[in-house]
Amino acid sequence: xxxxxxxxxxxxxxxxxxxxxxxxxxxxxxxxxxxxxxxxxxxxxxxxxxxxxxxxxxxxxxxxxxxxxxxxxxxxxxxxxxxxxxxxxxxxxxxxxxxxxxxxxxxxx
Numbered sequence: 001x002x003x004x005x006x007x008x009x010x011x012x013x014x015x016x017x018x019x020x021x022x023x024x025x026x027x028x029x030x031x032x033x034x035x036x037x038x039x040x041x042x043x044x045x046x047x048x049x050x051x052x053x054x055x056x057x058x059x060x061x062x063x064x065x066x067x068x069x070x071x072x073x074x075x076x077x078x079x080x081x082x083x084x085x086x087x088x089x090x091x092x093x094x095x096x097x098x099x100x101x102x103x104x105x106x107x108x109x
Contacts, residue, residue, distance in 0.1 A: 001091060004074070018066040026062050027055040027076050028088055035080040046099045049079045054094060077102060 001024065009017035030037055031053050039057035043050065053076045059068050075098070077089040092101035 004091060015066065016069075019062070019069050020072070022062050022066045023055055023058060023069045023072055024074075024076075024091065027053060027058040030058045030061065031076060031078055031088075032086045035078070035086050043098055046102055050089065050102065051078050051080070052076070052098060053078070055091075 005017050005021055008020045031040070031051070035051065037053070037057070039053055041052045042048075043052060054072070055074050055076055056069075056072045059072065062068060073094050074091045075094050076091055077098075079087045079089060081087055089102075090104065092098060092104070
């Protein structure tokens with residue numbers, strides 16, 4: 001995740017890095033609060049336990065500052081454990097097919 005933020009800073013500057021970091025944190029908090037929040041998708045053919053949430057759905061809940069990210073490009077991948085805890089598996093770019101991107105952090109697929 002740090003590499004993603006570093007890339008954001010290099011491409012768009014430190015303020016953009018702060019905005020993207022705040023959006024990622026908000027998206028993680030949103031799915032922790034409600035693992036089936038609107039915008040959540042499942043892909044049983046990829047992994048029946050994994051849930052997918054495009055971070056753009058959390059844009060309106062990020063405070064200003066740091067401000068809104070206009071075109072977020074990542075999907076949060078997570079699972080809900082039996083005890084109700086949400087386990088964040090990682091972020092994947094929305095332009096790469098999920099079944100390929102998920103293999104980065106779920107190697108048994």
